[in-house]
Amino acid sequence: MLAAKNAKTAKMIDKEINSLCDRVRQIAYDIHVYLGHGHLEKVYETAMVHRLRKASIAVDQQYSLNVYDEDGTLLGEYYADLMIEQILIVEIKAGRALTLEHEAQILGYLRSAKLEHGLPINFGSPKFEIRKFAWSQLMTRRPLLKRH
DSSP states (O other), X not given: OHHHHHHHHHHHHHHHHHHHHHHHHXXXXXXXXXXXXXXXXXXXXXXXXXXXXXXXXXXXXXXXXXXXXXXXXXXXXXXXXXXXXXXXXEEEEOSSSOOHHHHHHHHHHHHHHTOSEEEEEEOSSSSOEEEEEEOOTTOSSOOEEEEO
């Protein structure tokens, strides 16, 4: 009975995060259509914050993430561009394309924050580019990558 309840809860959470990702993706796409490419990352970041808040989606800008050693020693600090609803990290880029370095960056943020979902978004190309990462603490090698 408990296993069935946990599976149902997990499905509900998956549905909610997928819905949130869809909303964020649409807002980002609308910004890309309106502003086009060629602006600095900060412009797109500010536009995302503005439109997410207009849509009543909780968002924190330049969200601080600490990195700790196994013994609890603070090793450093990251700043994720956006933390949405305390469950989704969004990293804004304004380059030619998303790269392997950008993927590594979002995965590092997810591990540090102990979160499972992240969206790197590139506004710098004429073609809108977004990827969805789902990271599980159980995964040691390859995260699940969904390309949109």
